[in-house]
Each structure stands twice: as structure tokens, then as C-alpha cells.
Amino acid sequence: MKYLYYPGCSMKSTGKPYEESMLAVFSALNQGLEELVDWNCCGATAYMSISELKAFALSARNFALAEQQAVNGETNLIVPCAACYLGLNKAQKNLEEHKDIRAIIDKGLASAGLSYTGRFKVRHPLDVLVNDIGLETIQKRSIRPLAGLKVACYYGCQLVRPYAEFDDAHEPMVMDRLVTALGGTPVPWPLKTRCCGGSLTGTIPEVGLRLSYILLREAQQRGCDVIATACPLCQFNLECYQPKVSKMYKERIDIPILFFSQLMGLAFGLDRRPLGLHRLFVPFDRTFPVAAAEGGAHVG
Secondary structure: OOEEEEEOHHHHHHHHHHHHHHHOOOOOOOOOOOOOOOOOOOOOOOOHHHHHHHHHHHHHHHHHHHHHOOOOOEEEEEOOOHHHHHHHHHHHHHHOOOOOHHHHHHHHHHOOOOOOOOOEEOOHHHHHHHHHHHHHHHHHOOOOOOOEEEEEEOOOOOOOOOOOOOOOOOOOOHHHHHHOOOEEEOOOOOOOHHHHHHHHOOHHHHHHHHHHHHHEEEEEHHHOOOEEOOOOHHHHHHHHHHHHHHHHHHHOOOOOEEEEHHHHHHOOOOOOOOHHHHHOOOOOOOOOOOOOOOOOOOOO
């Protein structure tokens, strides 16, 4: 199956380690990704501050480009960023369900020599990894299982809501199952879909920092060694504001925040630099031994 890859703005900037590790992991699984040519912003901010219709137009241009780049019909468009994943899904569903919106967008695309028919599906890499490639394949590729690593799997508030396309909206488990296949231990915690503070860390800091603090403190109290996430903004908030959170609440907060793809790369035995681990502000220096031939992780 062919997969196109839509990076979105953050994967080329603050979320660079997410892109680096995801591409490295897919390559290690012999599943290359082809970046969408001439992609543009998904419109994630425009619909909140300017115009929902303009946001749909931005997304629709990406849809049209994906269809142009597609080979042999339907194509899967992998979208790692949670905000992009939500925005593109929202746009696609509105174009499918509202003829008046679709007519305006089609007219706009036509003026640029583009068209959109709906011959592709927006997918998250977690969905593709677990449901297409499979946990058994991932387990076999994990030559350095994450034995003894206690992981808080953090999905954030956008990945499975409101569109629970590949997991449960209230109790998602796909990342937990992935961590188990990698040999780690997902720690049960009730905050896996609670907001990290989002853009509030930069607009109303006392509110944004408190939301981040609640997540960080809960993970530490449950003995987690690391928080794994699938969202560049969540990773940024939970990692980069730890000094401010510690000062505000007079409590030491010190826990690494990794992308799930970085944990996969470690389990696969990949070098740390291609996984973007050198970019972390809260270092993660733990290493894992090569598994015995008869050993390995157990797929749950």
C-alpha cells in the first residue's frame, strides 16, 4: 500500500524530532513515505480566528494535491500532527456532508486548476502502524525491547476526539498496545486525553501551565519514567515549560517527554541522533540491551 505523508508546519519546526523519528521508524519497517509535494498549512488556526471556510479551502488544496500525486486510485495520507489530523478530518467530513460548502470549495480549486473527488483517506501513523503494519511485525523488529520502562501514553485532546477513527474517544489504547509490543509497560492513568494547555501557555500562562502541571504531576506520582505523545504542541508544552511549572508550584518536575516514534526507534536499535533525541530539553539517556534470541516483547 502506498502512503503519502503530510508533515504540516510543526513537523518542519518545533516538531522536527517527531518527523525525524517517524521517517526513521517507517524506513526501518521497510515502509517508505512519500512527502506530499507543495503542501500548505492545514488551516488549523484559520478556522478559529478568521474563517472556517478559508480553513476548509486550505485543507482542500492539500486533498487535491494528494489526489494528483496518488497512484492506482485510493491513497492513504498519513498525518502525524494531532492538530493537522483533526483539521484535515474536519474539512473532509464537511466537504462530504455539506453540498453548499463543497460547491464553494470546488469553485475555488477549479480557479487554481485543481479538483478533489475524495479518493483518499486521512490516516494517523499510529493507525497505520498498529492496523496495517501490525504489532507482531513491530515486536519482531524490536531488538532492544523497552524492558522495565514505565510509560504514560498521552493522546491529547485532538487525536481521537471528535473523530474516533481508529480508537476509543474516551479510553484510547492503541499507543498503550504499541508500547507493550515494544517491551515497555504502559502505566494506567486517567488523564490520557486531557488538554495539555494548548496555546494557553502563551496567552493565559497561569491557566496553560496549570493544565500542563496536572498531567506532569500525575505521571510522576504514578512512577512513570517517560510520557509518550503524538502531538508536537503537547510535547512542547509538557517538556519546555517544566522549569516554569516547577517554580510556580514549588515542586520538582523532571520527566522526559518523547514522541511514540522515538520510543519505537530506541526499541528498533536505531541511532539516537536520527531519532531526534539530541533535541530534547529534558534528556532521555536510558539504553536498553539487545533481547535474547528467544525473548522479546509480548503483544497485548
